[in-house]
Amino acid sequence: EVDPIFNGPQGLGLYLLKDKSPLKNYKGIKQGLKKVFNTIGIFKETIEFFPFYLLGYLLCDRRHYDIFIGGGQWALLLGYVLKKMRKVKIVVADDYDYQAGNQTITKFRFLFTRYLENFVLKQSDLIISVGHLLAELRKKELKREIKIIPNGVDYNLFAVAQEKLPHPPTLIYTGAVEWWSGLDLVIKAMAEVKKDIPNLQLMIIGHCYPQYLNYLFELAKQLRIKKNIEYLGRKPYKELPFYLKRADIGLAVYSPIKIRKYGFSLKTIEYMAAGLPVIITQNIQTALIVKKYQCGKLVEFEENSIATAIKHLFINQSIYKTYSSNCLKYAPQFDWEKLIDDFYQTIISVNSTLLS
Structure with a gap:
């Protein structure tokens, strides 16, 4: 795993300077270097993609x-x-x-x-x-x-996950484990929810750079919930339904940056096909789907709002069942x-x- 300093969105930020987020601002020379190298990254992108696409065709x-x-x-x-x-x-x-x-x-x-x-x-x-x-x-x-x-969604593949296996109350996140995934806020929210649901678990599946993963586990350790977090790394796509069988709520608590606001989250529809209600950041594209079909809770991008949604879904089983039923009803159209x-x-x- 090599992450060059000219990488696409982050530049020097998240990895070379050990940021928790590329939005972090430094003072003095570090911030200047961060901006300079990020700008130089334009030339890296220019020579990395298009010339090789064209050469491959020719x-x-x-x-x-x-x-x-x-x-x-x-x-x-x-x-x-x-x-x-x-x-x-x-x-x-x-x-x-x-x-x-x-x-x-x-x-x-x-x-x-x-x-x-x-x-x-x-x-x-x-x-x-x-x-x-x-x-x-x-x-x-x-x-x-x-x-x-x-x-x-490959509906037939993910519909298999509708038959659940025995498991404790479990949140699941699948996909790129990046700084915009909101998992640090989820972990903070879990520390609050754990008072009411002591055996609450978080299952994370997907690629994560070591710096951000270390930050998540250090945060969980500080909040005394490290044993409640399970990071499984990358898994073959066809195996995802097996893990969704052992989960109750799907997470898509994205930072409301532009790339996340306008994108259409695949994981949200996959959660729905598996019958999992979704907790998702409001005012982003996929949240409109969750809201339209009443398939989960829309939250603000902050830990208290996330904690309230988690408790609400686990404690109010009639609402949970309604959301889950709606997921099963509307997912096939996707x-x-x-x-x-x-x-x-x-x-x-x-x-x-x-x-x-």
Whole structure:
């Protein structure tokens, strides 16, 4: 595991300077170095992605295509170039994230990423965003029509987790264990909830850099709940339902930064397919789904709000069962097979005249 100092969003921050968050501000030379190296990271990104995408095509393929589908500014830049080379007819933007929102250290890098992202999106023949918040942002900035198709779930795979195994009261988090995951707030909330639910457990599955993981366990140790935290590391995707069988509530307590606000959390729909009510930060895209279908509790990004939601769901079993029932009722509409068919039909219907 090597994390270069020019890495995408964090720069010198989270790992080289041992930050708990890349939003941390230093005084003097450390803060200056952090901003300088983060800005230099633009050049690293520029030579790391697009040239190799293009080189890979030129060396390994060279065929002509009707439709190019790309996600992210660098992949779409390749689509733009291939269309100029007349190698593809139509470029479709799979708009799954607000990439500029991942740049939190310097305004220059944010503006650079936003400019490039908007440029390649404007050149695309069709933009399909994952949610209403991102679509509204694109409409405002690009002044064009945006189609919306959400992220989904392999429903048959995760429905297996609806049959639970014996376990203590358990919270679960799956996915990237990053500073924006809110797990430090969850651990603080657990210290309060433990007074009422002594055997409450937290199961964490996903990749985590050592610095942040050490911080989480040091925090748990200070709060005397380290034995209640179980970190299992990375697990194969097909094994996730086995762990969801031993959980009661799914966590998506994200920091409300832009990259999380506009993204569509896969884990939320996976929790729902497994019958788990969700605790999620309010005012982000996936929270709209949880609120619309009454599949969990929306919370503020602070420990007291999270603690109240945890206690509310475990103590009020009638509400828990209602949320769980709603999860089972509405999750099937997010099955990937249906959504991929919608994606395909959208491309064909919108671009039929161009293809002809």
